[in-house]
Amino acid sequence: PAPGASSSRASHDPVTWQGALLAQLEKFKRYPADAMADHQEGVPTVTFSMDRKGHVLSVTLAGSSGHTLLDQEAVALPRRAQPLPPPPDTVEGDPITLTVPVEFYIHPDRN
Secondary structure (H helix, E strand, C coil), X not given: CCCCHHHHHHCCCHHHHHHHHHHXXXXXXXXXXXXXXXXXXXXXXXXXXXXXXXXXXXXXXXXXXXXXXXXXXXXXXXXXXXXXXXXXXXXXXXXXXXXXXCCECCCCCCC
């Protein structure tokens, strides 16, 4: 392939789009201070729907972390991170519904 051909194709790849979507969510994620102070960790799962322009239409908690603060942050996250990266044409649906885990782990190097 010609130089640069693979990079232009990558932007239309659903896997690349999902990676960009998760990176966008990660960038806007906030660890609740009270949860961190209490050493709460967990992985709540949220299901959200978005239109083809990256606007979040609805968010629900699909699986609890066992900690209310972490669950609330996970539900708030997709709306805070919008507009999300628009999906490529290869991803079907309008709206598009995704379920993603939101990881909250306190790393020892964060003091």
